[in-house]
Amino acid sequence: MSTPLTINGQSYTVDLPGDVPLLWVLRDAVGLTGTKYGCGVGSCGACTVHINGEAVRSCQTALEDVDGDITTIEGIGTPDALSKLQTAWVTHQVAQCGYCQSGQIMQAAALLAENPAPNDADIDDAMQGNLCRCGTYPRIRAAIHTAAADMREG
Amino acid sequence: MSKLKTITRRTFLISSAAIAGGVAFGVYQDRKTPPNPLTAPTGGAALNPFVLIDQNGVTLIAPRAEMGQGIRTTLAALVAEELDVAWDDITVLHGPAAQAYYNGAAIAAGLPFKDYSITEFQHGMGQNLDFVAKMVSLQITGGSTSIRDGYEKMRHAGASAREALKQVAAERLGVDRATLSTENSHVIATDGTKIPYGDLAVAAAKIKAPQTGLRDAATWKYLGKSMPRVDMVAKSTGTARFGIDTRVDGMKFAALRINPRLGGKMIGFNATEAEKMTGVDRVIDLGNGVAVVGSNTWLAQQAVDAIDITWGDAPYPADMAGILAKVNSALDDSPNSTLRNEGDADDLPAGTTEIRADYTVPYLAHSTMEPMNATAHFTGDRLEIWCGNQAPVLTRDKCAEIAGLGPSAVSVHTTFMGGGFGRRVEIDYSIYATKVAVAMQGTPVQLTWSRQEDMRHDFYRPAAAARFRGAVKDGRAVLMDGKIAAQSTTREVPARLMGLPAAGPDKGHVEGAYDQPYAIPNYRITGHLAEVGVPIGFWRAVGNSFNGFFHETFIDELAHAAARDPLEFRLEMMRDEHAPSATTLETVRDMSDWTGKTPDGIGRGVAFTYSFGTPVAQVIEVQQTDDGIAITRAWIACDVGVILDPSIIEAQMFGGMIYGLSAAVHGEITFADCAVEQSNFPDYDALRMHNAPAVEVQILASNAHIGGVGEPGTPPAMPALGNALFDLTGKRARSLPLMHDFDLLT
Structure with missing residues (x-):
């Protein structure tokens, strides 16, 4: 087909x-x-x-x-042209093994498109379907807040 | 060499007698440098096994597998620190499987000494054992040993390459080497003349590198600082290549099913329906399972699921009652080890009441995010393998055997790993891929396991049981007598993978319990080896992952019996025994504003484990919410001896803790009809964004030797959580996972 x-x-x-x-x-x-x-x-x-x-x-x-x-x-972006969200991921040195991070970034991008200023509870709700066995959650949360601020500034 | 190999094969867990003989014998071999496995690029040169320079720049080989722990970055920083290359200009690769990349620290870590009280003589003995690893080509990433192995080795690689480049420049310029300096991949003369490394490398590779010392830590530019990880941009853009992302021209995709009764044979199968399914090229008999090769992984998976298979039996009891009976009965057998035996642990000290507690923990899966997979291409006289793995030489040699080739006809490409945690020390997935590739000669095939196959065919962290007795007097512990029973990972894995029989007391079995820095006058830890037959493997922190829970929960029980604050109780017994360990407790106390008191609805627990050369103290806070008990906050203090990359160390500490908390809350592998009952994340879950704690980490550097960081964050997490739940609920957590006994937010 x-x-x-x-x-x-x-x-x-x-x-x-x-x-x-x-x-x-x-x-x-x-x-x-x-x-x-x-x-x-x-x-x-x-x-x-x-x-x-x-x-x-x-x-x-x-x-x-x-x-x-x-x-x-x-x-979403490339190594030579990172999106703001990806830049925040790099700034916070989020990834460890990195395998789940494509999915984390895609989920976070959808969250920020809908909610430009998510609080921690919003992040919990949006991101809890994305598992990370390395436990990078604290830095994912920080990166989302940073990206949200950067994107609001334009 | 043959005699040495005999020694190491005979006795992998080295007794002191074998060391003495081995070191004396091995000095000559030790002086021989393993061959450089790198092929010089056109117009460039490999100055040593770790440094490649050509006109395009500098490539560093970091021969430990990157599974998330940041090792590629820190190993590169060690070389770059001495080589004087700009961080943005380097390329870092894993490199080939080779003897030159042996891990000396992995063997030394097996010595049965308590690390916190190690003497200079014992430390030196560990360094001498380096040669054993070299002889057996032990290129392993595990045991939190990479930095302990590479801390000096990698800096020497950079320094000797730098001096060789300077020597060539000195001859060209007709000046003394000592007058030259280096910066940003250039040798610089006093008159300002700059020669790029690329112009010197070919000549520099031909001379014997001048001897030189290492730079003082006070002058470090990269080490001691948080470097941008060399894999971070790739991992943030979907461009990092994991094993599962290998794409080779003409490649086919395959799926498999292996006997769910682990270790059992396949009696027969009927693939008539599967062979007719869309996208299917071939059904291959793997001996204990089948693979389907096709045009798409999912189509191959559908087909392999449609095959009717009759499975044979497994060599262990069918259910948990039978399995755990074997583990528990080992507690009554004579001990394999009594590595701690101080005072008189038989008799109860006068005027005390005996405190007893029994503990159990389950089998655990590694559950890496990237399921097991490997890609292989067999051409008849050569085999190429692409996979994430923690043991490339072993992978090469075992797959060579399967393909009927010599090791030199096999190339192993070690990719990024979507998690390792010890699972990828194993070679089963590479062997299955090799079998498929041999059957498909001439066609590269990627064999990907379904999540279900991955979870149900792991080499599990063993289940363990413990029986502790103790006593307190005048606010202090005066007796601690612990018996620990489990299958032995440190015996079963080397035996299975390398045919190495083990002897002597098994340190790995009791680490995390026998080697903790507490001054308790009557103190005994015995290890009891259980023979069960369930396949087990190295899991993040190995024995420490269960012994930390047993030991630190019982310490908490003793503190409670003594009516003492559990943190102060620990601290008092630790101060005289090991000051850096005590300081981690004081630090975590200060970070968390620990008062020993918590308001209603909030509980706090503390735990400490000294593992892989690094003392780690953690405080966990839990809170009763309408949705269950939430793990809200955590504080970690560790002492790594020398801080190389604070950001990476911090990430390993909180990541290791979350891995431990996930196991404590959810982790449990059970068997029914000899098969694992769990099959995917819905029944083997882990902490997620909403139930992982906020965390603070402090890194100290007062311990005598540099310590590991990949694993030490894991062991204290489980008892710290259990102790916090006790503080909140008054109910003591004596078995894991905690979801069975506590209403946790999941």
């Missing part, structure tokens, strides 16, 4: 059954490996991407159910 997709502003066509989760379309067919496989059941958030700006678990989103433009971590 041939399916057209828009990912990070670029057009792709993939030839896979409609029930293949978007995660495995991105990783194994499109070659965008920044989005990670963690659990396959929507409980860790490592596979978080945006569809029409909304954070979704790509492991729980079948290819045939994708109904909008996809943004992955590769579309």
